[in-house]
Amino acid sequence: MTQRHFTSWTYYVPYGLWVGLFVIAPVGLIIYQSFLDLHHHFTLANYQAYFESGTYLMMTVNSIWWAFLITLFTLLISYPAAYYIHQLKHRQLWLLLTILPTWINLLLKAYAFIGIFSQAGVVNQFLSLFGIGPQQILFTNFSFVFVATYIQIPFMILPIYNALDDLSGSYINASHDLGATNWQTFSKVVWPLTLPGVKAGVQAVFIPSLSLFMLTRLIGGNKVITLGTAIEEHFLTTMNWGMGSTIGVVLIVAMVLIMIITGERRQDRGRVR
Amino acid sequence: MKKLLAVIISLLAICGLLAFSANRLIASDSGGSNGNKVLNLYNWGDYIDPNLIQKFQQQTGYHVNIETFDSNEAMFTKIKQGGTSYDLTVPSDYMIEKMRAAHLLLPLDKSRLSGLSNNDPRLMNLAFDPHNRYSIPYFWGTLGIIYNDQIVKPGSLKHWQQLWSPKYRNQIMLVDSARDILGFALASNGDSMNTTNLHQLTDAKNKLNQLSPNVKAIVADEIKMYMAENEAGIAVDWSGEASEMMANNSHLHYVVPSEGSNLWFDNLVIPKTAKHFDAIYAFLNFMMQPKNAAQNAKYVGYATPNQRAKALLPKRISGDRQFYPDAKTMSHLQIYQNLSPELVGQYNDLYLEFKMHHR
The missing domain is CATH 3.40.190.10 (Periplasmic binding protein-like II)
Incomplete structure (x- = not known):
């Protein structure tokens, strides 16, 4: 083995250790735990319980539904936003401003929204001016989706913005020169070419949304129940780590599926920063 | 093959390093910077009057270190896993039963306690700890x-x-x-x-x-x-x-x-990780003194199990049917x-x- 050969693979040691200790080992442990019952005996009962229980299946459907809604609204807001930011003069500054909220802790943002949406909050004070308040805003499905969408928007805007940045202006000019209308240019040129960015954004938003549990309690008042709620309960209250891990494994499988569905053609489509 | 070997060796080296430093940490912990004049209290957040801690430290010369937990289960897991050196902790009723069954508690030496009789007999000798072998009521x-x-x-x-x-x-x-x-x-x-x-x-x-x-x-x-x-x-x-x-x-x-x-009860217990027994009994006796228990109850706002302390509380607190x-x-x-x-x-x-x- 030559000296050069030796140094080239040593560069991978920190990376390999990192992946091994913090990605592969925890996932392995979760899968291992999911096959243990309360008395640490090997069992398949957790999976059986999961797939036989109407409660867990209903919760899974709920989680997917809420994550879908959050992703949809995030996309509906983020795509036009990224599009217009990209056309602005000081676009780096505007981009920075849209990312700024991610520097604030999630819990703090949730508490801020409690202050805004509560009975004595700003929104209700405003509504009272017109004699239509106070309304119940907190603990509704609306407030949950609103806050979750607000939190996820930066993670969607960034990849879409980058995809738009990679899109050469000459394509758009060519499209117009060849007689395409604005709508045709968008639907036949811009949208397909920025699709990888949209897919990356969907991954970044949908997957965390599946297991939001802090917001379901703080903003949703536990009227929205996702798999995250059940995992928290199994790890902290019932101490049934096996069942908690089983739900975790289901979530991991769901994430892998999403990655496969949204990521298949990324290689051909070029890079996404 | 050589790569695999190298990876295994480096992993082992890291584990060894971690184990060594953990050992050193524990050793320096129990040795204590203040020698044996410390008390490690593992309590719920904001569950004791800080002025009382000051007073205890001045009276006895023991230094009190406080760490906090926010659920019985979290406290249980941490003590069970070891590596800690808590001298006293404050589990709730059912958790005392569970810790007892898991052999995580040390029995109290009643001969070193004074003031146990200050407590309301209705709140003593309960099913979760018969004859209060392991625990003293703190609040209820x-x-x-x-x-x-x-x-x-x-x-x-x-x-x-x-x-x-x-x-x-x-x-x-x-x-x-x-x-x-x-x-x-x-x-x-x-x-x-x-x-x-x-x-x-x-x-x-x-x-x-x-x-x-x-x-x-x-x-x-x-x-x-x-x-x-x-x-x-x-x-x-x-x-x-x-x-x-x-x-x-x-x-x-x-x-x-x-x-x-x-x-419900939150009781003081001695976990098996305890080391500073003189400090523990000094603290328990200090907290059972009616004056101190009353001051603590006023600060925390929960009901005190100490009858003589209750008598010292203003009538608007002790006569309150909502809390007593x-x-x-x-x-x-x-x-x-x-x-x-x-x-x-x-x-x-x-x-x-x-x-x-x-x-």
Whole structure:
């Protein structure tokens, strides 16, 4: 083995250790735990319980539904936003401003929204001016989706913005020169070419949304129940780590599926920063 | 092959390094920078008057280190895993039973304790710790209903059953705890709050489902803030939380339904990780002195088990039926027993179903 050969693979040691200790080992442990019952005996009962229980299946459907809604609204807001930011003069500054909220802790943002949406909050004070308040805003499905969408928007805007940045202006000019209308240019040129960015954004938003549990309690008042709620309960209250891990494994499988569905053609489509 | 070997060697080297430094840390911990003049107290957050700690340190010369936890389960896990050197901790009733069964507690040396007789005999020698072999009561309290007199007529809300009344539609906040929520539904049915009967539990869950239209939200600590800000008219929560809410909103009142509710204890125990026994007994005796216990009760706002301390408290606190219920109510209160993991699972699964139903 030559000296050069030796140094080239040593560069991978920190990376390999990192992946091994913090990605592969925890996932392995979760899968291992999911096959243990309360008395640490090997069992398949957790999976059986999961797939036989109407409660867990209903919760899974709920989680997917809420994550879908959050992703949809995030996309509906983020795509036009990224599009217009990209056309602005000081676009780096505007981009920075849209990312700024991610520097604030999630819990703090949730508490801020409690202050805004509560009975004595700003929104209700405003509504009272017109004699239509106070309304119940907190603990509704609306407030949950609103806050979750607000939190996820930066993670969607960034990849879409980058995809738009990679899109050469000459394509758009060519499209117009060849007689395409604005709508045709968008639907036949811009949208397909920025699709990888949209897919990356969907991954970044949908997957965390599946297991939001802090917001379901703080903003949703536990009227929205996702798999995250059940995992928290199994790890902290019932101490049934096996069942908690089983739900975790289901979530991991769901994430892998999403990655496969949204990521298949990324290689051909070029890079996404 | 060589690569694999190198990876294994470097992994082992890292593990060895970690083990070595962990060992050094533990050694320096127990050796202590202050020698043996320390006491490591593992307590709930903001659960002791800081002035008392000052006073104890000045009187005895022991230095008190405080670390805090926010759930019995978290505390249990940390002590069980070892690597800590806590001298005293404050588990609740059922957790004392569980820690005892797991051999995590050291028995008290009664000959070194003075002032045990200051405690209310009704709050001693209970099923979770017969003859108080392992624990000394620190604070106690109940589960009950907090209401806002702008929404509920004062004195009209006295029983669990009334929560189901249609006039409280979308008015009630529940504390996010399986045992307590199923517990009050069981109590409203006249069943034991420690029931192991699946029928009774299912009945309680079905009854809770009917409560759904009245439930505004199921939340945790935030409930204090919401009630103080008039977000909801009624809440089901613990007496200690209630006293904090009432300090911030004079319209709030607390009531323990006389047909039965939960009676809980937080007791001082010596975990098996303890090392500084002189400091431990000095502290226990210090905290049992009526004057100190009274000062602590005034600061924390929970009910003190120390009778002589209670006598020192102002009448408006010690005569308060909300926090020191009368004998008849006391006789109907139930202490949670430590349930088997399977039953804890049952309680929580049913509770999860209720949460799913509630929307």
